[in-house]
Amino acid sequence: MSQQFPENFLWGGAVAANQVEGAYLTDGKGLSTSDIQPHGIFGGVVERHPGDSGIKDVAIDFYHRFPEDIKLFAEMGFRCLRTSIAWTRIFPQGDESEPNEAGLAFYDRLFDEMANYGITPLITLSHYEMPYGLVKNYGGWGNRQTIAFFERYARTVFQRYQHKVKYWLTFNEINMSLHAPLTGVGLPEGSSKQAVYQAIHHQLVASAKAVKACHEIIPDAKIGNMLLGSLLYPLSSKPQDVMETLQQNREWLFFGDVQVRGHYPAYMQRFFADRGIAIDITAEDRAALQSTVDFISFSYYMTGCVTTDEALNQKARGNILDMVPNPHLESSDWGWQIDPQGIRILMNELYDRYQKPLFIVENGLGAVDKPEADGSINDDYRIAYLNDHLVQVREAIADGVDVLGYTSWGPIDLVSASKAEFSKRYGFIYVDRDDQGNGSLERRRKKSFFWYREVIGSNGASLKG
Numbered sequence: 001m002s003q004q005f006p007e008n009f010l011w012g013g014a015v016a017a018n019q020v021e022g023a024y025l026t027d028g029k030g031l032s033t034s035d036i037q038p039h040g041i042f043g044g045v046v047e048r049h050p051g052d053s054g055i056k057d058v059a060i061d062f063y064h065r066f067p068e069d070i071k072l073f074a075e076m077g078f079r080c081l082r083t084s085i086a087w088t089r090i091f092p093q094g095d096e097s098e099p100n101e102a103g104l105a106f107y108d109r110l111f112d113e114m115a116n117y118g119i120t121p122l123i124t125l126s127h128y129e130m131p132y133g134l135v136k137n138y139g140g141w142g143n144r145q146t147i148a149f150f151e152r153y154a155r156t157v158f159q160r161y162q163h164k165v166k167y168w169l170t171f172n173e174i175n176m177s178l179h180a181p182l183t184g185v186g187l188p189e190g191s192s193k194q195a196v197y198q199a200i201h202h203q204l205v206a207s208a209k210a211v212k213a214c215h216e217i218i219p220d221a222k223i224g225n226m227l228l229g230s231l232l233y234p235l236s237s238k239p240q241d242v243m244e245t246l247q248q249n250r251e252w253l254f255f256g257d258v259q260v261r262g263h264y265p266a267y268m269q270r271f272f273a274d275r276g277i278a279i280d281i282t283a284e285d286r287a288a289l290q291s292t293v294d295f296i297s298f299s300y301y302m303t304g305c306v307t308t309d310e311a312l313n314q315k316a317r318g319n320i321l322d323m324v325p326n327p328h329l330e331s332s333d334w335g336w337q338i339d340p341q342g343i344r345i346l347m348n349e350l351y352d353r354y355q356k357p358l359f360i361v362e363n364g365l366g367a368v369d370k371p372e373a374d375g376s377i378n379d380d381y382r383i384a385y386l387n388d389h390l391v392q393v394r395e396a397i398a399d400g401v402d403v404l405g406y407t408s409w410g411p412i413d414l415v416s417a418s419k420a421e422f423s424k425r426y427g428f429i430y431v432d433r434d435d436q437g438n439g440s441l442e443r444r445r446k447k448s449f450f451w452y453r454e455v456i457g458s459n460g461a462s463l464k465g
Contacts, residue, residue: 005394005460010120010405012080013073013428014362016127016172018056019414021086023063027102030092033186034129040420041128041180053437055422059415060431061441063106067113068443069412072429074117076449077456081119082361082407083110084127084172087153094131094149095138099156107157111164121165122361122407124226125154125210127172128183128417140186141199147206154210158217166221168214169297169361170207173228174259175252177203194277204258205285212291224295224359225259227252231300231346235307235324245306253353260354262290295404296350299362300389303329303342333367334424340388347396347403357402363389364409366416366424369446377430377446386448390455391465408452412443428452 018034025031036045038054046054062069073081087094089103114121134146158168177184177200181191185199207225214223230252234241250267257265263286272279304323307313313324329337343363350358365385369377386408397403410426413433421435428449433439454462 005397006403007459009403009459010080010122010359010407011456011459012078012082012119012122012405012407013411014082014122014407014409015062015084015412015414016124016417017084017086017089018059018127018129019410019417020060020062020083020412022056022058022061024057026063027089027106028092028100029086029103030088030094031132032086032088032129033132033135033182035088036132037183038420040416040418041183042418043420045182055420055435055437056415058437060412060433065441065443066110069429070110070113070117070119072443072445072449073411074119076411076428076453078117078119078411079456080122080167080405080407081114082122082124082169084124085157087126087129088131090156091131091149091153093133093137094146094153095133099153104156104160107161108164111161115164120167122167122169122359122405123157123161123165124169124172125157126150126170128176130186135182135186141202141206142185142187142195144202146186147202147209150206151209151213155213155217158214158221162218162221166218168210168221168223169226170210170223170259170293171203172226173299174200174203174207174226175230175255176228178251193275197272197277198279200255201279201281201285204255205288207259208262208289208291211293212288215291222294224297225256225293226361227256227296227298229298229300229343229346229350230323231303231342231349232306232323233303233326235305235309235312235326238308240308241306244308248306256296256350256354258289259293260296260356262292293356295357295359296354297359297361298346298350299409300343300346300360301363301409302336303339304337332365336366338365338385340385340392343389344392344396344399347393347401348399351396351401357404359404360393360406362407362409364426366410366426368423369413369425369430371430371444375444377444379446379448382426382446382448383451386452387463388465390460391463394460394463411452 090099181187211223234245305326331337365382412429413425413427413431416424422433430444432442
């Protein structure tokens with residue numbers, strides 16, 4: 001059965017403030033957790049001093065160049081652009097009683113520019129960053145007070161942009177806190193599971209309070225969660241491997257279960273008991289969690305395998321996650337396994353589990369792009385990757401999965417989150433900058449730019465396969 005994409009399907013791309021904007025102290029912005037990790041999520045914490053610099057401080061200078069970039073996105077036919085608001089542009093330290101007007105005004109200009117081209121904003125409230133002031137002075141999400149600071153921030157931006165933004169996400173890849181606690185919940189690396197899960201609980205309560213506030217302030221808006229879709233397969237058909245896979249998939253699905261169903265799933269009671277974890281959950285928390293998301297958004301890059309055989313348990317360092325490689329799949333330049341059919345499996349799993357619309361808000365191929373002598377960039381490998389994944393998205397739609405849209409990750413080259421490098425490129429648009437921060441920042445269309453323009457223009461009919 002062949003089915004095309006829905007007529008109102010939101011095609012586009014996705015970026016994050018801390019990976020594109022630069023201008024890291026401009027117009028009153030405060031330091032974020034991203035700013036003190038200049039070498040990325042896998043790098044250490046570096047205290048910032050006047051006059052020092054990091055590659056993300058300028059990034060691709062989207063803060064000053066966004067009109068040029070939005071125009072290029074419009075040329076591709078984007079119907080949607082996912083980006084994030086830098087919390088520290090609005091509340092520089094996180095605990096101020098009044099917001100920073102210059103920060104609010106920047107996003108007004110950005111959303112107005114998108115509106116000029118009919119591009120729908122999809123806005124993440126917290127994408128891999130939070131005010132460093134809240135980490136230093138309060139202990140990040142380990143402190144209950146952070147819930148109120150986040151709610152104040154969320155209500156401020158809902159109020160300000162209620163007529164401009166109708167699609168929102170709370171926390172980017174919320175399950176990632178299990179693997180990178182500083183980036184996720186503002187806790188030091190090496191924090192105990194007890195501390196991390198308590199901080200996660202506070203974040204889940206804050207997410208639910210943001211959902212409630214969004215529904216109150218912008219009744220015609222939709223607000224979703226965002227999961228790192230880390231689908232795992234059993235390496236063998238041994239029942240032990242199947243059971244272990246079920247358990248490991250639950251570790252990330254738990255976040256969706258709380259955000260969609262409004263309470264902790266039963267299986268987490270045993271998970272916590274077996275590990276001696278006791279979460280402080282108040283009656284007020286339980287009531288707050290009842291405010292559930294309107295849709296489920298997720299990122300998808302790869303799958304991995306699970307085995308209980310320690311001799312085989314050699315893990316590959318992947319997208320923040322350690323996964324056992326699948327012997328049936330090929331890998332990217334960065335060792336990420338390429339599994340187009342996995343996105344269809346994941347979409348069916350999520351839709352079966354939740355029966356709420358899905359939104360694919362990240363998917364893409366990080367690769368080394370080498371410009372030809374004439375300056376052109378022939379990224380056929382990226383076209384093949386995206387084509388094959390979108391064919392599987394189309395199959396999932398034919399399976400009956402309700403999908404709102406697809407925003408490919410990094411439609412313009414940006415600084416990678418994991419290692420803060422430029423050599424790992426995702427874009428349809430090439431940015432002239434290298435890992436050392438050298439380059440003119442000039443934008444150039446890659447071969448994939450014209451391919452994606454055709455895909456959007458034909459509403460997916462031009463896909464091969």
